Amino acid sequence: MRSSRLLSILMLLQWRGRLSATVLAREFEVSVRTIYRDVDALSASGVPVYAERGRQGGITLHKGYRTRLTGLTPGEAESLPLAGIATVAHDLGVGVEAAAAQFKLMASLPAEAGEGVLRIARRFHIDPLPWYHRAEAPDCLPELAKAVWREHRIRIDYESWQNHAPRELAPLGLVLKGGLWYLVASSGGKRPYSYRVSSIRSLEVLDTHFQRPNDFELATHWPAAVAAFERRLLKEMATVRLSEEGCRILRAVSPLAAEQVQASSRPCAREGWIEAEMPIETPEYSARQLLRLGAEVEVLAPASLRRALVHEAQAVLAHYR
Incomplete structure (x- = not known):
């Protein structure tokens, strides 16, 4: 473990130049004292590394020094596709290996190319979560990732919205969608399920x-599975009237429904409003979703959805009488 950290420190200094002991300690999740001991070990092995004191000081390599020790370990090679996605690598339990792989790759690039990659990393960041959402990182995720990688069968106790039952599965892949992790697995030779x-x-x-x-192929399976899931849920249509504000709110809460509304919109007698068709789930579930639009939507059909909206609105009103 220490030898791997020493090499990673060397790669990082070669890639990013002068760094403080505090930054290095935070990067490798060790104490500042441990970093200074590692620097002493590197120096004793012949690496021209030294510490400069003062406000602008830090740990640095002698100008012009470059190492050729950039070989990847098996664990680092396996985590290479996640090297630029720190949070994902950490959730899957391969954060250290992914970081080490990134350091080694950067150190192996010519100085000009490495600087270009560093400029991109400092200027662009991807955050796939919507506002007010938090990413899930279940405790079982690292072990689940190992089972996927090593092709081991698993036994889970799974709680769905329909029931709570044990399942024995062949785990085929893991997908991070909107901050939520999904396992794609098959059972008894059946088609994969999420x-x-x-x-x-x-x-x-x-x-x-x-x-x-x-x-x-996971990358081919997942988009098709998502499309099939949406078709299966949104299999009914409602006729609605929407104000401009209602259309705006709908785009925020359900882009898919807003897209269908836009495609089927037509003028109506009420000024500033449109009439359109909207895909919906069950009347009970859709009623709660549509109440998020308040008085900016009016359902014309089906009658079952109108009844569900009245029932839900009366239940809310009863709380405030």
Whole structure:
């Protein structure tokens, strides 16, 4: 572990130049004292590294020094696709390996190319979460990731909205969508199904292996599964009237429904409003979603959705009488 950290420190100094002991300690999750001991060990092994004191000081390599020790360990090579996605790598339990792989890759680049990559990293950041959302990182995720990678069968206790039951699965892949982790797995040779990882109440990784289907590609499967899921849920249509403000709110809460409304919109007698078709789920669920639009929407059909809206609105009103 220490030898790997020493090499990673060397790569990082070669990539980013002078760094303080505090920054290095935070990067490798060790104490400042440990960093100084590591620097002494590097120096004793012949690496021209030294510490400069003062406000502008730090730990740095002798100008012009570059190491050729940029070989990746098996663990670092496996985590290489996640090297630029720190939070994902950390959630999956390979954060240290991913960071080390990134350092080594950057150190192996010519100085000009490395500086260009560093400029991008400092100027662009990807945050896939909507506002007011938090990413999930279930405790079982690292073990689940290992089972996916090593092709071990798993036994889970899974709580869905329909029931709570044990399942034995062949884990085929993990997907991070909107800050939520999903497991794609098959059971008994059936088609792959998606499971929300935070709904797994217990996980047991079995000793038995499974044969991964040769024709299964996660990147191809997932978009098709998402489209099928949306079609399965949004299989009914409602006729609605929406104000301009209602359309704006709808775009924020349900872009898919807003897209359908835009495509089917037509003028209506009420000034500033449109009439359109909107995809919906069950009347009970859709009523609660549509109440988020307040008085900026009016449902014309179906009658079941109108009744569900009246029932839900009366229940809310009863709380405030």
